[in-house]
Amino acid sequence: MSTDKPTPWTAARVSRCKGREKIACVTAADAATARLADNAGMHLILVGDSLAMTVLGYANTLPATMGAMLHHTAAVVRGVSQALVVADMPFLSYHLSLEQALRNAGRFIQKAGAGAVKIEGGAMRAETIRHLVSNGIPVLGHIGLTPQSIHTLGGYKVQGRGDTAGKQLKDDLAAVIDAGAFAIVLECVTQTMGAELTRLASVPTIGIGAGPECDGQILVSHDLLGLTPPDATPRFARRYAELGDATAKAFAAYRDEVLRGIFPANEHGYH
Ligand code: KIV
Numbered sequence: 001m002s003t004d005k006p007t008p009w010t011a012a013r014v015s016r017c018k019g020r021e022k023i024a025c026v027t028a029a030d031a032a033t034a035r036l037a038d039n040a041g042m043h044l045i046l047v048g049d050s051l052a053m054t055v056l057g058y059a060n061t062l063p064a065t066m067g068a069m070l071h072h073t074a075a076v077v078r079g080v081s082q083a084l085v086v087a088d089m090p091f092l093s094y095h096l097s098l099e100q101a102l103r104n105a106g107r108f109i110q111k112a113g114a115g116a117v118k119i120e121g122g123a124m125r126a127e128t129i130r131h132l133v134s135n136g137i138p139v140l141g142h143i144g145l146t147p148q149s150i151h152t153l154g155g156y157k158v159q160g161r162g163d164t165a166g167k168q169l170k171d172d173l174a175a176v177i178d179a180g181a182f183a184i185v186l187e188c189v190t191q192t193m194g195a196e197l198t199r200l201a202s203v204p205t206i207g208i209g210a211g212p213e214c215d216g217q218i219l220v221s222h223d224l225l226g227l228t229p230p231d232a233t234p235r236f237a238r239r240y241a242e243l244g245d246a247t248a249k250a251f252a253a254y255r256d257e258v259l260r261g262i263f264p265a266n267e268h269g270y271h
Pocket of ligand 1: 047220
């Protein structure tokens with residue numbers, strides 16, 4: 001029997017999956033969820049700024065701060081032994097200057113223990129991505145629907161429809177790859193566009209609402225686990241469990257037993 005530990009996932013290893021192996025990714029914001037995802041063999045765990053909505057209760061991702069993202073990234077890192085942990089750089093943490101971007105990305109690597117960071121945006125973020133990569137920080141790109149730009153995009157809509165928008169997406173893809181991203185998230189683009197961008201990309205594409213042809217897929221764990229209310233679950237997400245219902249039932253049963261004096265029972269006491 002081999003006592004060798006499985007090789008942990010790194011940005012370079014994820015990059016080498018292009019054209020060879022599909023990549024399974026999920027978001028997590030706490031150590032317990034991260035441990036379960038890691039044990040299930042997930043390749044990449046993203047501490048997405050969507051935690052501002054799923055965990056912190058905000059209406060969009062813009063209120064996520066460096067403090068919150070560092071706190072949750074460190075928790076996820078503590079729960080993981082194999083998967084690559086990627087920290088999402090929050091709104092305005094990399095927009096002001098190259099120096100600001102490097103300092104904040106460095107905090108995710110040095111203080112929280114992430115293996116890479118994610119940055120939203122295409123050609124306009126290429127210089128930032130190049131600066132981080134040339135300073136030793138692997139970057140996961142993110143184009144298509146970029147939720148930090150929700151106010152300029154005008155809503156959570158499918159991106160890249162029409163010739164001009166389609167060309168812009170291809171230019172963004174090329175710029176982010178040329179800047180050195182090890183892989184790139186494609187969010188909310190048509191299946192045709194997802195397939196075309198995947199064919200054009202020399203690094204893996206990781207789709208979320210971008211069709212089955214992408215090299216990998218990512219889902220927000222709250223959507224996948226059925227913790228998001230059904231009417232707020234995006235069309236592209238599959239609910240693999242209904243933990244929201246199960247949790248509500250468990251809370252109601254516990255409350256009922258406390259009120260009726262059934263819990264705790266004899267076996268729950270110290271004798
Ligand atoms: O914040 C997030 O969860 C993300 C994924 C949707 C890719 O960026």
